[in-house]
Amino acid sequence: MADHWGTLCSLEMAVGSHKSAQALGAPGKIKKCRITTEVTSKFFISPCTPISYTAVLRPTAVSRLDQRGMTLTELMVALVMGLATVAAVYSVHLVQVKQRILQEDVMAMQQNARAAMDLMTREIRMAGYDPMGVNRDGSDSNDFSGVAYHPTELQIKSDLNGNGVVTDSNESIVFLYDASTLTLRRKVGRGGRQPLADHIQSLALQYFDQGGAPTTDSTNIRMIEVALTAQTEHADPQYPKNEGHRTFTLRSRVTPRNLGVLR
Numbered sequence: 001m002a003d004h005w006g007t008l009c010s011l012e013m014a015v016g017s018h019k020s021a022q023a024l025g026a027p028g029k030i031k032k033c034r035i036t037t038e039v040t041s042k043f044f045i046s047p048c049t050p051i052s053y054t055a056v057l058r059p060t061a062v063s064r065l066d067q068r069g070m071t072l073t074e075l076m077v078a079l080v081m082g083l084a085t086v087a088a089v090y091s092v093h094l095v096q097v098k099q100r101i102l103q104e105d106v107m108a109m110q111q112n113a114r115a116a117m118d119l120m121t122r123e124i125r126m127a128g129y130d131p132m133g134v135n136r137d138g139s140d141s142n143d144f145s146g147v148a149y150h151p152t153e154l155q156i157k158s159d160l161n162g163n164g165v166v167t168d169s170n171e172s173i174v175f176l177y178d179a180s181t182l183t184l185r186r187k188v189g190r191g192g193r194q195p196l197a198d199h200i201q202s203l204a205l206q207y208f209d210q211g212g213a214p215t216t217d218s219t220n221i222r223m224i225e226v227a228l229t230a231q232t233e234h235a236d237p238q239y240p241k242n243e244g245h246r247t248f249t250l251r252s253r254v255t256p257r258n259l260g261v262l263r
């Protein structure tokens with residue numbers, strides 16, 4: 001008890017205020033002396049600031065200050081900032097998704113065109129294949145055109161099984177473009193026009209003779225130029241051309257070795 005009271009006296013002397021003694025309570029009350037001890041400790045940390053002392057003596061005021069929560073304005077500001085952050089993140093995510101879809105679309109378009117062109121050029125190279133020499137035997141009745149001129153269809157023939165005629169399976173092939181369905185089609189023998197590639201925008205054909213001049217005469221054709229234009233499957237609203245479809249054009253010139261053989 002004496003220690004508590006001594007501490008209280010020190011406190012009063014240091015502060016020099018009658019209020020301090022009143023706030024701390026009369027000596028002899030152990031409970032209040034304990035508080036005095038705590039206050040005194042805090043007081044000695046900052047002995048020249050009586051305000052600190054007063055604040056400690058009113059813990060209920062401090063507690064109200066800490067527990068007052070958020071105002072409606074603060075809550076609204078936090079909510080708006082949170083929504084803005086979510087919107088920004090979602091916007092970035094949306095852009096990334098669109099970019100990924102576009103890249104996949106472009107890759108599919110290019111692969112589609114390359115696969116179709118690869119098949120066409122391989123079969124064009126075999127045009128006029130004539131191991132029996134029916135085109136050179138002096139008889140016109142069994143002749144056939146390796147490439148028959150047509151402005152919009154590529155018609156090729158070859159005697160693949162070497163029996164002297166081109167009526168067997170796979171020996172007569174036609175490539176044609178169906179604008180109504182944007183499809184490149186391939187017709188083999190007497191079969192139907194099967195789709196070879198979708199999302200095709202155009203098929204352009206040119207025929208050249210031995211000297212490299214354009215020709216429409218089937219017997220003079222020595223080289224064929226094929227231009228195939230494919231487009232992306234999905235339209236991009238931000239792409240200003242072709243109704244939002246990006247395009248990819250492959251151009252190939254093929255000189256079938258069998259078309260140069262003298263008849």
Ligand SMILES: [Ca+2]
Pocket residue numbers: 133134135136137138139140141142143
């Ligand atoms: Ca002949």
Ligand SMILES: [Ca+2]
Pocket residue numbers: 158159160161162163164165166167168171
């Ligand atoms: Ca044949």
